[in-house]
Amino acid sequence: MAGLNVRSVLVTGSNRGIGLELVKQLLGKSNPPQWVFATCRDPEGARGQELRNLVSKHPNLVIVKLDAVNPASIEEATRRVEEQLDGSGLNLVINNAGIFSDVSLATVDSEEMLGAYKTNVVGPMLVGQAFLPLLKKAAQGSSQKGLSCSKAAIVNISSVLGSIERVPETFFKPVISYRCSKAALNMLTRCQALSYAEDGILCAAVHPGWVQTDMGTQKADLPVDESVRGILTVLPTLSEKHSGSFWSWAGETIPW
Numbered sequence: 001m002a003g004l005n006v007r008s009v010l011v012t013g014s015n016r017g018i019g020l021e022l023v024k025q026l027l028g029k030s031n032p033p034q035w036v037f038a039t040c041r042d043p044e045g046a047r048g049q050e051l052r053n054l055v056s057k058h059p060n061l062v063i064v065k066l067d068a069v070n071p072a073s074i075e076e077a078t079r080r081v082e083e084q085l086d087g088s089g090l091n092l093v094i095n096n097a098g099i100f101s102d103v104s105l106a107t108v109d110s111e112e113m114l115g116a117y118k119t120n121v122v123g124p125m126l127v128g129q130a131f132l133p134l135l136k137k138a139a140q141g142s143s144q145k146g147l148s149c150s151k152a153a154i155v156n157i158s159s160v161l162g163s164i165e166r167v168p169e170t171f172f173k174p175v176i177s178y179r180c181s182k183a184a185l186n187m188l189t190r191c192q193a194l195s196y197a198e199d200g201i202l203c204a205a206v207h208p209g210w211v212q213t214d215m216g217t218q219k220a221d222l223p224v225d226e227s228v229r230g231i232l233t234v235l236p237t238l239s240e241k242h243s244g245s246f247w248s249w250a251g252e253t254i255p256w
């Protein structure tokens with residue numbers, strides 16, 4: 001984890017679950033980022049309490065309101081982050097916010113499908129577009145050669161359920177809207193990687209494992225701290241040859 005030398009990082013959906021743990025572990029590093037932008041939908045409300053508790057101990061933590069399905073909210077968050085960075089770029093954006101519904105082909109409807117796409121694909125696309133100028137600035141200001149998560153990167157938290165090749169193994173849970181939206185997020189990741197490589201920005205998709213969160217439930221395999229330790233160990237190992245690829249929290253590549 002010592003390898004991830006980011007000066008600034010932004011995490012979406014960081015008020016609970018994997019996003020909150022990402023923020024906690026980034027702040028707890030021996031070389032923590034100068035700025036951790038923890039974004040969530042409702043920083044002032046009850047759901048933002050855990051983040052607010054961290055602020056007094058960590059002056060490098062900035063809580064920013066960001067609703068991933070609301071373009072105006074994303075634009076406002078961009079302005080807030082830009083102001084705080086005061087002329088510097090943003091090194092790392094982690095698109096973590098996501099939603100899940102246990103629906104099959106027999107029960108899914110268009111509203112459910114479109115809702116999953118809006119949060120799980122359109123959100124990360126808009127966040128990537130909005131923060132692109134700050135990511136480019138980080139890449140331009142870096143003396144590092146090649147691509148890396150420490151220099152400038154977009155990491156999309158995906159799911160193995162979005163792997164088309166793995167469907168035969170994972171279809172015991174159909175979750176149609178979720179797996180289709182994560183497959184689309186994987187495609188977005190690949191397109192972002194090709195589009196943004198010339199700007200010096202690495203893009204990758206990461207599966208966090210089946211994790212004990214509200215979404216994963218307590219029946220899941222992995223405690224959230226273990227998953228996030230794994231993710232933060234994988235990120236510094238990624239370079240330009242890995243941009244546009246799909247990784248598990250344990251450092252294995254996952255087929256599309």
Ligand code: NDP
Pocket residue numbers: 012013014015016017018019040041042047066067068069095096097098099100119123157158159160207208209210211212213214215216217220
């Ligand atoms: P949780 O349900 O525990 O947390 C989801 C987070 O996303 C919450 O902070 C929630 O905010 C936020 N969120 C949802 N919609 C929006 C939105 N429109 N704008 C901003 N934030 C939003 O999920 P996990 O922590 O388990 O999951 C995090 C990511 O990991 C997701 O992308 C998920 O698909 C992925 N993942 C999780 C797995 C697991 O087993 N847990 C397995 C594979 C992938 P709020 O509190 O406001 O609702």
